[in-house]
Amino acid sequence: MNDLQDYISWFRRSSPYINAHRGRTFVVGFSGEAVADPEFDHLIHDLALLNSLGVQLVLVPGARPQIESRLKERGAELHTVNGLRVTDDAALACVKEAVGTVRVETEALLSMGVANSPMAGYRVQVASGNFVMARPLGVRDGVDYRHTGEVRRVDAAAIRERLAAGAVVLVSPLGYSPTGEVFNLYAEDVAFAVAEALGADKLLFLLEDGRLVDERGELLRELSAAEASSRLSQGEDLEPEVYRLLAGAVRACERGVGRVHLLERRIDGALLLELFTRDGVGSLISAGLFETLRQAQSDDVGGVLELVRPLEREGVLVPRSRALLETEIERFTVIERDGMIIGSAALSPLEGSDLGELACFAVHPDYRRGGRGDALLSQVEKLAREAGLRRLLVLTTRTAHWFQERGFEPAGLDDVPQGRRARYDAGRNARLFIKTL
Structure with missing residues (x-):
């Protein structure tokens, strides 16, 4: 009886968030490690639930371990110089194959609707395409980065059209140029660029390593963009992934993204706990004050x-x-x-x-x-x-x-x-x- 009452109480408390999130645009970034996880379907089911509740979802999956696996199989390498990847012809072939595989696996799970599954009786439409225009990093400090690129423009109108039709939009970390070239992009950069182009209400990242903590080592639940900028300028000891995302979160908030959430991927149901409970389970960075x-x-x-x-x-x-x-x-x-x-x-x-x-x-x-x-x-x-x-x-x-x-x-x-x-x-x-x- 207590479990039933707890469920009823939780469901009632979550109802204001269900109403508040309906029709909002959320961009969710997650890693290739998340895709490779045997429990990736749990995350997909949570994403499908958000879609069924009226949230407009854009997903940006990474593919690093999948790329590295293919490179290893072919005896190729993806060199890094000055912290930036060099993508040669052989590496680009591996990138395209890995990114394609991640996209297909994600679409397949989003299409699942068998009986006794969390998605039974609900069909999710998935839309993907050439939404991201890119340009080459070019030659920097004498290094030619070849097929590694950076985001030039996001076709926000095309993404909004598909979201308005009820589809979940899947944006891969590949960019295209008017000359027909394909560029290898950083998934994090793509997620930030898409969120900024859409003026997304929320940008949520599922972290692989580290978390944002205070001086006592406790999870820092919320801070303004100004406070986050101050922490970065003070040179605090942050995990590399957390540092990059925190710096990107500050820029995103300054460019019109409502809120950026940093969540630990390995928390089961992290997205739902963050979005449908008062305090959530992650760190929130917002343009204004949360309280x-x-x-x-x-x-x-x-x-x-x-x-x-x-x-x-x-x-x-x-x-x-x-x-x-x-x-x-x-x-x-x-x-x-x-x-x-x-x-x-x-x-x-x-x-x-x-x-x-x-x-x-x-x-x-x-x-x-x-x-x-x-x-x-x-x-x-x-x-x-x-x-x-x-x-x-x-x-x-x-x-x-x-x-x-x-x-x-x-x-x-x-x-x-x-x-x-x-x-x-x-x-x-x-x-x-x-x-x-």
Whole structure:
């Protein structure tokens, strides 16, 4: 029964994301190692599920191990000079064969719809083609890179046409020139170029090695493009793959991509966990802030109500009607996290005094670590000082110690103005605390 209730709860919590992602354009980059993995079909099933939920998907698979395998079989090599690949005629033949094989294997799995499989009863259309125009890297520092190229242009209109028809678009790491040449491209570069050309809502990479962590070695869940740029400029010790993708993520955000997600491929269901849970399982890089502390607006009434209702039922907060909240919403400061209100606090000056009341102070249970309560309190104190108030009043039944640890001292009814004293609910028996600002 508990498993069933957990499933129901998860499904309900995921519904806002299902609605939010429908019709959005996501570009997903993954490696040739992912394709070679015996459990590659799990990833394909997750991608098919996203497509069935209305997500417009562009897939960019790599093919490095497949290329290396063919080179080894033929006694050929793909030389690297100054960190760049040199693709000669023999290597290009291996690249085309390997990339073609990856494309066919991916299309085959996306076409699977047998009974008792996750894709039973659902048909995925796959579209691929010459979407990427390329030019040669040419000769650099005396080295001719031959058939290794770089992205020149992406035919975004052609990709959008196929996405609008409901197809999953598959873009291989090959580029074509007006002269009919074929160039070997880096799959990561293709994914970034496609996402930027489409103005994709999300670009998701499934990483093979490393992850983005903070100074304690814990997963860094979100950061702005500016914060990511700062980490890169400080020369932090990052895995090569993470460094390249982080640098590319900054550029992508600056060029119109909504968000870039870096996920560990070996986490089963990483895409679904990232897209349909509040905190996800990877690192998010976005052009703007993922979490903001700001003044509340009229559109926030519903979110504040959803946050405080459980606390009102527990008797922690005084119940407020929607009508009352609508009239008082301009007094509120909120913390918004990815469209959800996870913190609130209201400041009300008490007439005839230098005292302001801190009310409706709440932080969502899932986010009570990380100093959000302190950030809310600090902002309210700042607003109080700006309003000419010298003291802050709070009434609480459960969190007296938290406020005392932050400088609030016990007070009595005689310490507050008569008007507020008359509205005191003796039945709640809340304790009064005042802090001098």
